Amino acid sequence: MYRAPRGTADILPDEQRYWRYVEAKAEALGRRFGYGRLDTPVFEQSDLFTRGVGEGTDIVEKEMYIFQDRGGDSMALRPEGTAPVCRAYLEHGMRNLPQPVRLYYFCPVFRYERPQAGRFRQHHQFGVEALGDADPSIDAEVVEMAWRLTQDLGLTNLSLLVNSIGDPQCRPVYLEELKGYYAGRIDGMCQDCKSRLERNPLRLLDCKQEACMAVAGEAPRMVDHLCPECRGHWAELLKYLQGIGLDYRVEHRLVRGLDYYTRTVFEIQPPEEGGQSTICGGGRYDGLIEAMGGPPTPGVGFGSGRERLALNIKRQGVIVPDDDPLHAVIVYLGDEAKEAAIALASRLRSEGLSALPAAAGRSLRAQLRYANSLGAPYAIILGEEELNQGVVTIRDMAKGEQRTAPMGDVAAELAGGVGV
RNA sequence: GUGGGCGUGGCCAAGCUAGGUUAAGGCGCCAGGUUGUGGCCCUGGAGAUCGAGGGUUCAAAUCCCUCCGCUCACCCCA
Secondary structure, eight states, rough: OOOOTOOOOOOOOGGHHHHHHHHHHHHHHHHTOOOEEEOOOOOEEHHHHHHHTTTTTHHHHOOOEEEEEETTTTEEEEEOOOOHHHHHHHHGGGGGGGEEEEEEEEEEEOOOOBTTTTTSSSEEEEEEEESSSHHHHHHHHHHHHHHHHHHHHOOOOEEEEEEEOTTTTHHHHHHHHHHHHTTTTTTGGGGHHHHHHHHHHHGGOOOOHHHHHHHTTTTTTTGGSHHHHHHHHHHHHHHHHHTOOOOOOEEOOOOOOSSOEEEEEEEEEEEOOOOOOSSSSEEOOHHHHHTTTTOOEEEEEEEEHHHHHHHHHHTTTTOOOOOOOOOEEEESSSSSHHHHHHHHEEEEEEEEEEEEEOOOOOOHHHHHHHHHHHHEEEEEEEHHHHHHHEEEEEETTTTTTEEEEGGGGGHHHHHTTTOO
16 A cells, blocks of 8 residues: 655645645735745755755755756755745846845745654745845844734744844854853763764754753853844844834744854744744844855745644644535435436536535435535435426425425525525 | 654554454444434444564464554754
8 A cells, every 4th residue: 555655644625724724824914914925846956955055954964855857957855945935036036126025935845854743754834035134123024924923823822932143253253152161061961962062053052951951051142242233133123023012032042953044033932842843933044145146135034834833723722714614415316306416516506606416326314414414504405396396495404494495596595595 | 863652444442461262342434224304313234364574383463573654752843
């Protein structure tokens, strides 16, 4: 038997309402903030990501789905959403549009990871990117959008964490200080941290081992070592966030796993403890477009995982609207009635109603059972008697009452919600 | 990449520790109980090479080995 590939999932009809709910809220949010939707291909040249996301990152180093196409080019399934948006921005000359250019996307994302709760090899991200404006008010706008997304979805008890990780001027200075701080204390720390010290010292702050957390707690903070420009940006951001009334928390250990982030980083996390709990994550990436070969262009954005949003919606018991129900099931007796039932179903659909004939070759009882199990509010009964008189019997399934109506009036009666 | 838990009809699952009747039960599905009436109830039916392969044994869902898959956590991330 074939199975869906590891880390992927079939989304069955019963699950669809969760996805539709998330997508509808996200799309509405994008429009409300004046963002335009951008769809990019699921695969791109591998270089786009190795240069954009950063060669040393886990995503590029060991999680990309890379393949060679028949022309010999190295392609990669999209492992994140921001680099393709920046590519499109450059390719279509969007820097000639009024800045900032506000874009959002909703797309599948692929990473070769070991799956677990809330983590998949194919997942779907809603994200927004505001390109071409370095002002901290745009950072605030993006943070607000992320927060509102979660609120619009009905999620509660979430934490909004923000931090600044500086820029290419001040971060290296800070990193040296950080390394100096850790150098004398590394002995008592975990194996991972020992390798992080050289590889990615910012990550030291994020370690969850108890011993390491104690050391991290006393570590020098990035926000105390920002250059004047970054410090100003950070101060203004906080001012705007306060003005908006967002209940954020400065989290000095918050860092990001993608190389392109500068200055602002933020995350939204649910109350439950746990590893992969982040449901929205983003920040500013002023060097990304330049790293991709474009002119220096600032940008800020966030991504959020549809699967994780849905997971939290379920955990918190958020009421999600049902899919539009079927209006009517047409039950019939005999071959002649079957013909009429099929024609009637067709006519009802033309009138904008959802209707379907019951399964063929079943007893009336079985057909009604079928209508019941599908949750149809009405059953339309077509037997010999009805056929002879050119009428149908409309049965209100909830009330258990029925009446006859001329065949041609069925759509109007159902659409009008006329009771029986 | 590292470590834990788990694989029995579509789903939930008993049985496995101390091998031995046609591998329980529930949900769902189909049919009947009403020669034209659903939900509740009753009756019946279909559906499983017990994850796969190998081994031990007179006999394996049950014991042993290998592999595969699912899952949770670490790492990392949405």
